[in-house]
Amino acid sequence: xxxxxxxxxxxxxxxxxxxxxxxxxxxxxxxxxxxxxxxxxxxxxxxxxxxxxxxxxxxxxxxxxxxxxxxxxxxxxxxxxxxxxxxxxxxxxxxxxxxxxxxxxxxxxxxxxxxxxxxxxxxxxxxxxxx
Numbered sequence: 001x002x003x004x005x006x007x008x009x010x011x012x013x014x015x016x017x018x019x020x021x022x023x024x025x026x027x028x029x030x031x032x033x034x035x036x037x038x039x040x041x042x043x044x045x046x047x048x049x050x051x052x053x054x055x056x057x058x059x060x061x062x063x064x065x066x067x068x069x070x071x072x073x074x075x076x077x078x079x080x081x082x083x084x085x086x087x088x089x090x091x092x093x094x095x096x097x098x099x100x101x102x103x104x105x106x107x108x109x110x111x112x113x114x115x116x117x118x119x120x121x122x123x124x125x126x127x128x129x130x131x
Contacts, residue, residue: 003057003073003129004029010060011037011127013048013077021048024064027057027127028091035127036088042118045125049079055127075129085124 003009004027012022023045027037035057039045049055053076059067080088093100104120111117 002029003027003059004035006059006067008060008062008064009035009037009057010064010066011045011077012056012058012072013045014052014054015048016051022064024060024062026092026096028088028095030087030091030126033129035129036084036091036124037127038085038088038092038121038124040118040120041123046079046123049077049125053077057127057129073129075127077125077127080124080126081122084126085122088124088126089121 007026008024009027010022011025012020014020021044025037025039025045027035030036054074055077056072056074058072059070061067107120108117
């Protein structure tokens, strides 16, 4: 079983001051052993990746609790759009199905309630593992 086969991955990105921020994400296998997921251009992940490409990933549950017996894997990540984003969207939808529609709806409702709308899944992220 590969990292991309896991339901959730704990993605850790770095703030400018070097502090780590961990977030659970859905991810899918891409070509060449890379992993991809989508995010919003207004998300903290996208903002942190704009200044550093270093990341770590590790299998986790929906709340970000690391799976026992798993280790951190280092890698680099880059934010993408266009055809690469379309490929990521297709693979995430194929893997997670109807749940993608539910999370988009919940994100829209949350944005309305908080009066802070950010685009849903308008950026892709490609992770290259260091192994």
